[in-house]
Amino acid sequence: MSTFRIEGGYKLRGEIQAQGAKNEALQILCAVLLTDEKVVISNIPDIIDINILIELLRKLGVKVEKLASNKMSFQADELNLDYLTSEDFKEGGKSLRGSIMLIGPLLARFGKGYIPKPGGDKIGRRRLDTHFEGFVQLGAEFRYNKEEHFYGVEAERLIGSEILLEEASVTGTANILMASVLAEGETSIYNAACEPYIQQLCKMLIRMGAKIEGVGSNFLKIQGVQQLSGCEHTLLPDMIEIGSWIGLAAMTQSEITIKNVGWEHLGIIPSTFKRLGITLEKRGDDIYIPPHLNGYEIQNFIDGSILTIADSPWPGLTPDLLSVILVMATQARGEVLIHQKMFESRLFFVDKLIDMGAKIILCDPHRAVVIGHDFKSQLKATKMSSPDIRAGISLLIAALSAKGTSVIQNIDQIDRGYERIDERLRGLGARIERID
Structure with missing residues (x-):
């Protein structure tokens, strides 16, 4: 050490x-899972937490290519979803709290998402209820293995819903937002976080073809689409x-x-x-x-x-x-x-x-x-x-x-x-x- x-x-x-903004990067990197087309991200910080997440994406099957200093391309067209239930993922995923935001995109595109209880800073309780309550309101079924501290959500299809968040959680808002962009019908998220990180995520998703209103406010309205395309994005x-x-x-x-x-x-x-x-x-x-x-x-x-x-x-x-x-x-x-x-x-x-x-x-x-x-x-x-x-x-x-x-x-x-x-x-x- x-x-x-x-x-x-x-x-x-x-x-x-x-x-580049660490907290924005965690969301943006998870969002590459929403499309099978190439996504290019610039100004990625070369720090431990971000590198851990990029390695998790690689092991999941995302094609990662370094284009220049702090600039990479990601393509999630051939994913190995079995990795999500492997012992390697259960160990690697819990080392990073930001890994929780893998669930929303995976649930939206593949109908299932799993994650071990995430770690991160030892700064007190950091509840995950907001994330999973939002997924359930979109039609997902939630399960939790207490022995392995392993979370899972599954759904044959997600249906738009009116969601009132108990807390204005940044990661919770990002996760539910990424799940809802491919859901059927309209989703509204009230008491949404409106940090620049969330605004940036919304702008990126809109460039990918998502339909989102209310960017920058605490009330987001999302009209689900069938699929998203690739894009380029620069972190703040x-x-x-x-x-x-x-x-x-x-x-x-x-x-x-x-x-x-x-x-x-x-x-x-x-x-x-x-x-x-x-x-x-x-x-x-x-x-x-x-x-x-x-x-x-x-x-x-x-x-x-x-x-x-x-x-x-x-x-x-x-x-x-x-x-x-x-x-x-x-x-x-x-x-x-x-x-x-x-x-x-x-x-x-x-x-x-x-x-x-x-x-x-x-x-x-x-x-x-x-x-x-x-x-x-x-x-x-x-x-x-x-x-x-x-x-x-x-x-x-x-x-x-x-x-x-x-x-x-x-x-x-x-x-x-x-x-x-x-x-x-x-x-x-x-x-x-x-x-x-």
């Missing part, structure tokens, strides 16, 4: 290109990585330009960082962050009460950025309450920051109060382990700002979501070494 050795306390400088820049680079620049008082960010898809993210006192300049489609040599000050609410940063469904703030915002607040001027509503274990990494000297009060599994140092006291280097992707990048940001040499273990968690992170950081002047 690899580790990072980081010599912190140095200011960085330069330009960085955001990778990863807004979570963009937010991570903003946090890194502020925390290390560095001068960084993030290239080609897709401003129109960032939603509330820039304004959230501005409320934390961060200066962001829009230069074309780039974000320029000047060195915050005088620090950054957290705004209070207009009545003087402490600022609360909380996650919520789009267009609210994505929960994936709360860990980065929390670590960045440790050097701010002022205080902030971080409220992680969705996952009850995602804030448990703060004990590592407290060991480094951060002033954090963990109120309960969902809330933490951060009292900033205003750069009057540097964090201390330490040895730590990355518990999940977003906590991992946050600990890496903390280590780059800390005085001394830190060691981060279990960095596979970081590699799951960030492409060549150490190499790209060295390009900005960071002193980081990967040790196998």
Whole structure:
């Protein structure tokens, strides 16, 4: 298992290109199963989670061809559906939570879909009820093998239905949407997630021949078609990585330009960082962050009460950025309450920051109060382990700002979501070494 050795306390400088969006890629790659024609996808991030999914598609029989850096073609014209019940699939599929989105396309096109209980980050309960309740409403029969933790849905045909989602689940919306595009009749999905990832999936499906109305809203109307064709699709820049680079620049008082960010898809993210006192300049489609040599000050609410940063469904703030915002607040001027509503274990990494000297009060599994140092006291280097992707990048940001040499273990968690992170950081002047 690899580790990072980081010599912190140095200011960085330069330009960085955001990778393709991981969460979008997971949906888009599953959607290639909806047609037997070739689908070309560009801006695919070269990260562990995406490579695992591509390997699952290969083993399922999808023809995968690398066309250029971060560009591949996929053709699902000769699939081996027996692989879905093999021991290899039961083992490989559970290593990636995104594998759950294989079920919708398989159910729509072949009348059956199976998946082992998916893994992923250890950040608390992540229910799958929304997915399977949607499939059942479309006419599928659900079964679950408790001994093997193996899920299955089967249907001779899917019939359009009016579906009201219990929660605005991004992956649940994507899964039900992909199942409904080949169902008979009309399907409506109310309380649908409307993140840019879902909007991108809708646009791709429409290019493939799907009939979808309401793109960008929480009410989607789908008229089923008999078959879909191939297409080309380019992934958006990863807004979570963009937010991570903003946090890194502020925390290390560095001068960084993030290239080609897709401003129109960032939603509330820039304004959230501005409320934390961060200066962001829009230069074309780039974000320029000047060195915050005088620090950054957290705004209070207009009545003087402490600022609360909380996650919520789009267009609210994505929960994936709360860990980065929390670590960045440790050097701010002022205080902030971080409220992680969705996952009850995602804030448990703060004990590592407290060991480094951060002033954090963990109120309960969902809330933490951060009292900033205003750069009057540097964090201390330490040895730590990355518990999940977003906590991992946050600990890496903390280590780059800390005085001394830190060691981060279990960095596979970081590699799951960030492409060549150490190499790209060295390009900005960071002193980081990967040790196998």
